[in-house]
Amino acid sequence: MKYMLLIQHGPLEWDDLSDDERKRVSADYQAVSTTPGVTPGAWMEPPELATTVRVEGDKTLTTDGPFVAVKEALGGYLLYEADDLDAAIELASRIPAARLGGAVEVRPLKGS
Numbered sequence: 001m002k003y004m005l006l007i008q009h010g011p012l013e014w015d016d017l018s019d020d021e022r023k024r025v026s027a028d029y030q031a032v033s034t035t036p037g038v039t040p041g042a043w044m045e046p047p048e049l050a051t052t053v054r055v056e057g058d059k060t061l062t063t064d065g066p067f068v069a070v071k072e073a074l075g076g077y078l079l080y081e082a083d084d085l086d087a088a089i090e091l092a093s094r095i096p097a098a099r100l101g102g103a104v105e106v107r108p109l110k111g112s
Contacts, residue, residue, distance in 0.1 A: 001108055002079060002082075003079070003085075003088040003106050004077060004107050005078050005079075005091070005104050006074055006077050006104065007074070007077060007095055007097050007102070008074055008097065008103045008104070009097050010100060011101055017100075024096075025096040028094060029096060031094070032095055033078070035091060041076055041079065050064075050065055075102075088106045092106050
């Protein structure tokens with residue numbers, strides 16, 4: 001089964017971390033990225049740089065930034081080919097954002 005892991009960052013900023021914690025976070029992300037079955041995704045720029053698009057009738061409407069205010073913002077993603085949901089949850093628990101005030105949403109992909 002293929003899963004998409006959506007990495008949501010919490011309010012904690014990189015600059016708030018100690019040097020030791022930054023090294024640990026970097027090492028943990030590297031370990032997750034090199035796990036067999038993982039296809040790493042790309043990190044996203046912060047939500048403030050987003051543009052939200054809606055279509056009403058024949059008009060395209062754009063809004064700067066995210067549409068809703070949230071504590072957790074989508075910061076990245078990865079795909080994981082796993083035997084089952086438990087394996088995907090175990091991998092998600094190793095993603096630093098999950099322990100640093102954010103969350104990781106694990107979602108199965110249709111038809112996989």
